[in-house]
Amino acid sequence: MRALVLGGAGFIGLHLTRRLLADGHSVTLVDDFSRGRDDRELAAIRPRVQVFQADLTSAAAYDGLPHGWDQVYLLAAVVGVRNVERDPARVLRVNTLALLHLLDWLHPGERLFFASTSETYAGTVSAGLAPVPTAEEVPLLIEDVAAPRFAYAVSKLWGEAAVLHTARARELECVVGRFHNVYGPRMGADHVIPELSLRAIGREDPFRVYGVEQSRAFCHVDDAVEAMVRLMSSDQATGQIVHIGNDTEPTGVGDLAELVLRVAGFAPALQPLPAPPGSVAQRCPDITKLRALTGFEPKVSLEEGVRHTFEWYRDDRWYRDDR
Numbered sequence: 001m002r003a004l005v006l007g008g009a010g011f012i013g014l015h016l017t018r019r020l021l022a023d024g025h026s027v028t029l030v031d032d033f034s035r036g037r038d039d040r041e042l043a044a045i046r047p048r049v050q051v052f053q054a055d056l057t058s059a060a061a062y063d064g065l066p067h068g069w070d071q072v073y074l075l076a077a078v079v080g081v082r083n084v085e086r087d088p089a090r091v092l093r094v095n096t097l098a099l100l101h102l103l104d105w106l107h108p109g110e111r112l113f114f115a116s117t118s119e120t121y122a123g124t125v126s127a128g129l130a131p132v133p134t135a136e137e138v139p140l141l142i143e144d145v146a147a148p149r150f151a152y153a154v155s156k157l158w159g160e161a162a163v164l165h166t167a168r169a170r171e172l173e174c175v176v177g178r179f180h181n182v183y184g185p186r187m188g189a190d191h192v193i194p195e196l197s198l199r200a201i202g203r204e205d206p207f208r209v210y211g212v213e214q215s216r217a218f219c220h221v222d223d224a225v226e227a228m229v230r231l232m233s234s235d236q237a238t239g240q241i242v243h244i245g246n247d248t249e250p251t252g253v254g255d256l257a258e259l260v261l262r263v264a265g266f267a268p269a270l271q272p273l274p275a276p277p278g279s280v281a282q283r284c285p286d287i288t289k290l291r292a293l294t295g296f297e298p299k300v301s302l303e304e305g306v307r308h309t310f311e312w313y314r315d316d317r318w319y320r321d322d323r
Helices: 011-022 040-048 061-062 081-086 088-104 120-128 150-170 192-201 221-232 255-266 290-293 300-317 317-322
Strands: 001-006 026-031 052-053 069-076 109-116 174-178 207-209 240-243 270-273
Touching: 001 011, 011 026, 011 040, 011 221, 040 052, 052 192, 061 088, 069 088, 069 221, 081 088, 109 120, 109 150, 109 221, 120 150, 120 174, 150 174, 192 207, 192 255, 192 300, 192 317, 221 240, 221 290, 240 290, 255 270, 255 300
Parallel strands: 001 026, 001 069, 026 052, 069 109, 109 174, 174 240, 207 270
Antiparallel strands: none
């Protein structure tokens, strides 16, 4: 099988690329390296992949790529709360243009996976109009179109609509996967588990814990990649929006901080602080649909995944020195 991974030098993209290679597939990776890293982990697989550096917001970037892909994964996007709040206009521009040009370029027979997010329905949950765990069918509510944080959600909302309607109009095959709090090694420092891990490694005391009363259901990247691979192999998933996550261990942020500190062997005084503005109090996916379509079950427990992630950040001195 020939696979094209757009955003393949990023967090989920590199993990996916390694999995596709392990399964014996031919993989081409495209990234602009604005967030994706040309690091030793990418260097380790470079002999086995084609790597193109390109700005996917330019239609010309696609002109240099061949066709004939069995699977195309669009993971390239501006993500992360800090990046979104710092420059929401860039989020909208990058995330919409990259997809728009891709949809214009795709040929029938090239099956597309579009990476969406649980942020699409965050407003519905915050308004108390959706149960938690949350299924795909809940209505999508816009709380404040001018809120900087909403820029990411609306870029993905537009993306879901663009993918589904274009696919119907042009007889393309597609799957939309909404990621829910995916974490793991090499995801940067702007997400809660790596951030807690890095501060524990730095022996912060008192140890800040933001939004201690909030809860999340975290999904290790290996489980997320397994779900993606299964969805792309399922004819029944074609044209579907499907939640990707782990609904087995919803966890309070305070409990998560204590788990990270236990793994770190560190017992500082805790300093509870308010949650970041605009963050959702609860998030947990209902993955009934994912199970029905693919037989997927999460395999990586939160404790195992946090330990794996913490140890990567602790041991990868090259990464910490390069930050």
